[in-house]
Amino acid sequence: MERSRWPSVTVLRLEDYGQRKVEEAVERIFTAWPGAAALTRETRVTIKPNLLMARAPDQATTTHPAVVGAVAAALRRRGVEKITVADSPGGPYTAAALGRIYRACGMTDVEGVMLNTDTTWGSRKAKKGGLAEEFHLIRPILDADVVISVGKLKTHGMTTLSGGVKNLFGCVPGLQKPELHYRYPTLDAFSQMLVDLAETVVPALTIVDAVTAMEGNGPSGGSPRQVGLLAGSMSPFVLDLVLADLIGLKIGDVATLRHSLRRELIPADISEIDIDGDQYEKIPDFRMPDSKALDFSDHMPAPVRPFVRWLRRRVTPRPVIHTERCVGCGKCAESCPARTIQVKEGKAAIDYSRCISCFCCHEMCPVRAIEMGRKWGGSRPRAGQS
Ligand code: SF4
Ligand code: SF4
Structure with a gap:
């Protein structure tokens, strides 16, 4: 069968966060990822979870530690030794705040990784052709040879969807994130900037934890919703298209998808994407935020x-x-x-x-x-x- 020109997406059934099953699912995503073959003992890998705030994993606000742990285990099986877990959560970017959030989110239970406490940052020129010219990024993202983004499937009051692309907003240090909201105040401009950011960070692999997702008034005020899936792709854009479809959203409903389409990062029709893995059903009646945005x-x-x-x-x-x-x-x-x-x-x-x-x-x-x-x-x- 002829393969699509778009990066493929792997979607796997995963009913709960039992460590063995999560590790098996992540291993299947790594097996489908060509970049896994290039990993060596010397590769510096940064895992970027969604650690929005100090919340326990069962609240579905943050990436579950079992998924982060399974990604680290898959890396170690390939000989990687330098594995850092890093995110810039909401609020000030300080070592004390990071420590509190790591503990609350269960990251301190993840074995064989370094939890980042370096709160310095640097600059990287943005990919040409977007709105942004440059981004300030946290040090472990700048220093990594490979970034693996491990997001959480959630609704979002402003952007409607939080999955692969939105997860990368946490590569911007601390209170510089609200500054970007101010510089790009409309949904349209902000979403273009998010696509710019994803094209600048260029995660080698994106995995989204949709075992227990968040519906309603996400990304922090919604309710956990059992979805029972783990998804991965080399493209956060294509992955978001599949996740949006899963919860009943179309490209027109999500401004980052509209801009991804304009930049030819996703196809206009999801049927053009090769979706590998397990059979799954779309999630019926996934609740959207009360704010479901208007920007015209x-x-x-x-x-x-x-x-x-x-x-x-x-x-x-x-x-x-x-x-x-x-x-x-x-x-x-x-x-x-x-x-x-x-x-x-x-x-x-x-x-x-x-x-x-x-x-x-x-x-x-x-x-x-x-x-x-x-x-x-x-x-x-x-x-x-x-
Ligand atoms: S509205 Fe919430 S965040 Fe703001 S001061 Fe009150 S409790 Fe704190
Ligand atoms: S929604 Fe309005 S009040 Fe709330 S943080 Fe944004 S600008 Fe401030």
């Missing part, structure tokens, strides 16, 4: 743009703070690129006039006090809400 003013004729912007302010999803749940920790204000949140008398409040609906605040709230609403056509702030 950039594509309108100039004369109507002011009206469209006015309309957009009213229908665009925005964060709503439930003050009765707010504990005044300030993590939302710290991560807000527009500096539009203040904590007064122990409660956070948002000045909506400057809010760009990036949902960094929603993402970082440790007690799920921030939900997604709309001024029109959605849940509105009620009494006790900001």
